[in-house]
Amino acid sequence: MTMTESEKVLIPSVTLPDAVNRGQLFINGEWRPSSDGGTTDIINPATGAVAATVAAGTVSDINAAVAAAKTAFDDGRWSRLSGRERSRVLNRAALLIRERAEDLALTESTDVGKPITFARVVDVATAADQYEYVAALAQQLDGSVRETPLPAHAFTKREPLGVVAAITPFNFPLILSSTKIAAALAAGNSVVHKPAGDTPLSALLMAEILTEAGVPAGVFNVVTGSGGILGDQLVAHPDVSKVAFTGSTDVGRHVAALAGQNLRPVTAELGGNAANILFADADLDQAIGTVIGAFVFNSGQFCMGGPRLLVERPIYETVLGILKEAVAGVPVGDPSNPETVMGPLASRKQLDKVADFVEGAKAAGGQVVVGGERLELNGGFFYKPTVIAGLANDAAAVREEVFGPVLTVQPFDSEEEAIELANSTEYGLASGVQTSSIARAHRVSSRLDAGIVWVNSWALLDPAVPFGGVKNSGWGREYGPEALESYSRTKSVVIATD
Known part of the structure; x- marks a missing residue:
């Protein structure tokens, strides 16, 4: 907790x-x-x-x-x-x-x-x-x-x-x-x-x-x-x-x-600002774990993290409800504790930057589903893992690299729209596709502008598998x-x- x-x-x-x-x-x-x-x-x-x-x-x-x-x-x-x-x-x-x-x-x-x-x-x-x-x-x-x-x-x-x-x-x-x-x-x-x-x-x-x-x-x-x-x-x-x-x-x-x-x-x-596309046919239990890990790992300070979640509309409200409960339970705190999942940001400068992004998202009409504030703990640079819904695609927290434990969530209605939203950024380091359809996995991954695409996973890396970016x-x-x-x-x- x-x-x-x-x-x-x-x-x-x-x-x-x-x-x-x-x-x-x-x-x-x-x-x-x-x-x-x-x-x-x-x-x-x-x-x-x-x-x-x-x-x-x-x-x-x-x-x-x-x-x-x-x-x-x-x-x-x-x-x-x-x-x-x-x-x-x-x-x-x-x-x-x-x-x-x-x-x-x-x-x-x-x-x-x-x-x-x-x-x-x-x-x-x-x-x-x-x-x-x-x-x-x-x-x-x-x-x-x-x-x-x-x-x-x-x-x-x-x-x-x-x-x-x-x-x-x-x-x-x-x-x-x-x-x-x-x-x-x-x-x-x-x-x-x-x-x-x-x-x-x-x-x-x-x-x-x-x-x-x-x-x-x-x-x-x-x-x-x-x-x-x-x-x-x-x-x-x-x-x-x-x-x-x-x-x-x-x-x-x-x-x-x-x-x-x-x-x-x-x-x-x-830099990176990867989109993680969650289709309605995905294994939801597995997908939610993947989504959370993709944005809280290393306190979100991960250029290949997944800070943008795109959710097929039929499961959009359900996913928000699950995230609200699950993200609130992510163990945040002392890095020396073996049970800790998320530690502090690496510096006060980084903490202030993340806090400013969240305040800007609120001002732009975003609704904080969970988190959205600093965590006062032993003088450290902690920020609660945060989920924000309701932002337009041109909002700074969606468009720019926050580099902190912040997840924005947007709905989509079609495969074509999901691809368009995922690619609507200057970055192209990573992307993700969560689906039970192997055909869809091939179709969508082939059209994503990214150096690496993870399907039904995130951040699976090995020294034998090259990674790097496209675009900016x-x-x-x-x-x-x-x-x-x-x-x-x-x-x-x-x-x-x-």
Whole structure:
């Protein structure tokens, strides 16, 4: 059940791993303070208290990290290893992630506010799986012989790009860094990681893990600190060969423009505002569970979440009634409690943003079915899971990415209308279809403008299955063999035979 003011319990303080508490950057295989000695406090969103203090990197630190990464790439200490040799190190990294699962889960839960249970079974497990998956792909980065009429032997080979700038957001620090770093390393690149300023802690722990796994000095570097100046310096640096970015669409445009000045390739996983289409023939019990999970998971801070529910009109009122009761019972509270399903928002800024969206929805004529207010609990950044009905399609809470535990519900009368509503957004990261008709599942999924479509499920992800956006949700793919393609380039070799 949802906690109330009168049900407050003291959320225990935690002791984080040494790498997190060190308060330093990781550059060229060494822990060091920022060049000007600056630091930043990291806030535990469940309590509002300081969880750790990290180094506030500078432009000079970014330059030092890129220089170390470029030197490491150029001298071949990693880039010229065989795929099999890199695979051994990445498999070792996967093993160490599993061995240190509790440290990673505790760090991620404290940093982001996500329930410890989900941090263990989703975030940590996914990161380990990703390193293990790309370890296998590292041994398959080979080219092919091309038959031509030329008096020559022609073939292709795959080569690493150089220094990869990995810039990651606040909501899934461990997972969204592993998608970039693991693939970049598997292909033979060096990496400079700039984690989100609010949630950098697991990045520091991963520096320790990757070093122990055998990644050579300079190949992986972490610079913590504010995003704007440091991110711009990293993206625009002439020695960066590729940018891998996850974040908002507006920042993604800025990143792409900066990288474009140096003609550097960018993969960008940007904003989302996915529609989940619930047809009257769906298994309602299963579908409602899917709907709720799709918008409360990670407190709604999930670019591939399902914040827009489209319901076939014959079951519209029934669905609202079920949601009113079921959402009120979602366990919200202390992330360290194994029974908690939804923790706080990751920051006060994010909490205020969600609250403003809900107030705007009320002013636009939306009816709050359940929730719709902050939850005062131990000084944390909590917001009750919220369902809003009665909004027009041009309302801000429907049209824009709220990025919080807010679900808007709209009725539709036909399959065609459902598809039109689902696609009536600038985003195209994910979509969902809940139906018992396999024919309808194929028809509708084929017409949805999204990089991934889930049928009778939500957020089923695996390192073998690529994901990424269309429209303003970005370009490029993470996961799957497609990811490694974007971290390598094709070289053609033509050897004359006459």
